[in-house]
Amino acid sequence: MDDYKPLEIAKGIYWVGVVDWNLRDFHGYETPKGGSYNSYLVIDEKIALIDTVKAPFAGEMIKRISQIIDPSKIDYIISNHVEMDHSSSISRVLELAPNAKVFASSKGQTGLSEYYKEEGFDNWDLNVVKTGDELSLGERTLMFIEATMLHWPDSMQTYVKEDKLLFSNDAFGQHIATSKRFDDEVDDVMEDAGIYYANILLPFGGQVLKYIEKLKGLEVHPEMIAPAHGIIWRDNVSKVMTQYLKWAHGETVPKVLVIYDTMWGSTEKMAMEIVEGARSAGVEVRLRHLRKNDWSMTMKELMDAPVVAIGSPTMNNGMFFTNAGFLTYLTGLHPKGKKYFLFGSYGWGGGAVKGMEKMMESAKFELAMESMQIKFRPYEEDKKACREIGYKLAEIAKDNANS
Ligand SMILES: Cc1cc2nc3c(=O)[nH]c(=O)nc-3n(C[C@H](O)[C@H](O)[C@H](O)COP(=O)(O)O)c2cc1C
Ligand SMILES: [Fe+2]
Ligand SMILES: [Fe+2]
Known part of the structure; x- marks a missing residue:
């Protein structure tokens, strides 16, 4: 039996996140189905960790990573978002991989520096990236996309060009706890994505529309969207993007x-x-x-x-x-x-x-x-x-x- 088994979601790309079964309140709003914090490990000539998890779960994420590689081998940590559910385990990973470079947006750098002074931010090898910047891992290339105000000023996403896989961070997330990892394996996922949108992204409809245009401009046509919460979209990628457009436009029915x-x-x-x-x-x-x-x-x-x-x-x-x-x-x-x-x-x-x-x-x-x-x-x-x-x-x- 493999304890804390990671899940390979594409060749050499693993889900190494955690499921928070008992989450019932996510910064004030109800999450009756629980939640998850998804981080992902990309194995190539260079090894990249995409986001981390909420600090109390760091040990579980590290156990999962350890099933694939020795965590000290992590070369890059991509911090798509400053909020603590994704960034508060970066310092734990850096204890194990002290030479790893951290990548964040410009506002991400500021936010991380403000949050993690006591965790030794001043010693982090922090690299600022902007939309369109690329980072080669060997066979694969990561491209960064600033997703400003989806839902914080620092929010960023990371696209694996060769796999057409978008690590969308909070966008396209849902708060559900499940042992399944894909949209075609669970029921009501669009409903859960809607609850998430209504409570997290509703004020930012204009930015959502601009962001979807921006993806087109960058020739980003994802075949898989792996958010930082909930399940991964592989069956309903275009459906969820269309649904985001509808929510952003404020589509209503006689009700x-x-x-x-x-x-x-x-x-x-x-x-x-x-x-x-x-x-x-x-x-x-x-x-x-x-x-x-x-x-x-x-x-x-x-x-x-x-x-x-x-x-x-x-x-x-x-x-x-x-x-x-x-x-x-x-x-x-x-x-x-x-x-x-x-x-x-x-x-x-x-x-x-x-x-x-x-x-x-x-x-x-x-x-x-x-x-x-x-x-x-x-x-x-x-x-x-x-x-x-x-x-x-x-x-x-x-x-x-x-x-
Ligand atoms: C603790 C309490 C305080 C109240 N304060 C006021 C008040 O300041 N002004 C007022 O017009 N009615 C006040 N009311 C009366 C209620 O507004 C009234 O009973 C109303 O019909 C209650 O509607 P409900 O049955 O939907 O609760 C108060 C009632 C309670 C129980
Ligand atoms: Fe967030
Ligand atoms: Fe989040």
Whole structure:
């Protein structure tokens, strides 16, 4: 039995990453399926390690590398991205291969120098590369592609020209823990790629479009995309690239998404009636209670919905705290071209709807129609009004869907 078996994904190119089965929270967003940090080893006359893993998993990555070569033989470490899930084991690898050269983008160099002072950054043999620069390994050539703001300023990718294999780092990733390594071996992978896109790349649609153009300009037509999270794309390469274009363009379908929280059920009743009204108009409807659902999935649901209704009860003169948190998250991710409707129940002075309106206004989000507030409990006529609003929102969703 081979312990910590690496997987050969192309001739002489190995996955030497780790699976984080118990990951449920990735810097704040829910990852119910776990995750992985993928690093890759390219064996040629020179040996290159593409990215590393989150520091607590360094030992596991090194065990996997050791199944192929003595880690001291690593010549090059390609650091595609400064973020700690990929860079925080570089210093461990350098302890074993002290003469290895590290390659990073210009902003990567700055970021690594700022993060890893205590890990001896000043002694690293750091080489800055830019888009189009090449590094020969012998039979193979690595080409570097700056992927600025996908999703950090330093983000970079590495292309193996001869194998048409793109190490895309965070782009094209998904957070899933699985013993499988390829897209044709797991279910729902596009869905998982969508959740990842909605939570990591949503603000950067413009950059995604430019990046895909840039690949064409560089004659980069990958046959395999090996991201730093999740499975490797080999069967659906063009499909995932087309899907990225659709997400970047903000493609929507006739759909109303209703998001809410509630203390005593009144805002929930309003939400249910809005759902009913929208459903009767024949569009797709989704309902998401903020404390009962993953916000990461809610963001995925929001991507293809042109209309979003958000409900909050008033608590202590303002909106409910989960609504405040969610709206902070949503306005930060800043999806484009949506229309919002705000509603909620209050007891005396109110404040939730006003608070939400302020946040929407400062984020320059467009409201579909006037907000609706109900004192304490919605009775039949209020419920009817909510159903009518739901119906109207569905009509707006039909008019605004762009696919
Ligand atoms: C802890 C707490 C604080 C509240 N603070 C306010 C308030 O400051 N102003 C107000 O108008 N209503 C306030 N309310 C009343 C609720 O907004 C009201 O009961 C509303 O109908 C709750 O909607 P829900 O059933 O969707 O939770 C408060 C209720 C609770 C439980
Ligand atoms: Fe990242
Ligand atoms: Fe990452």
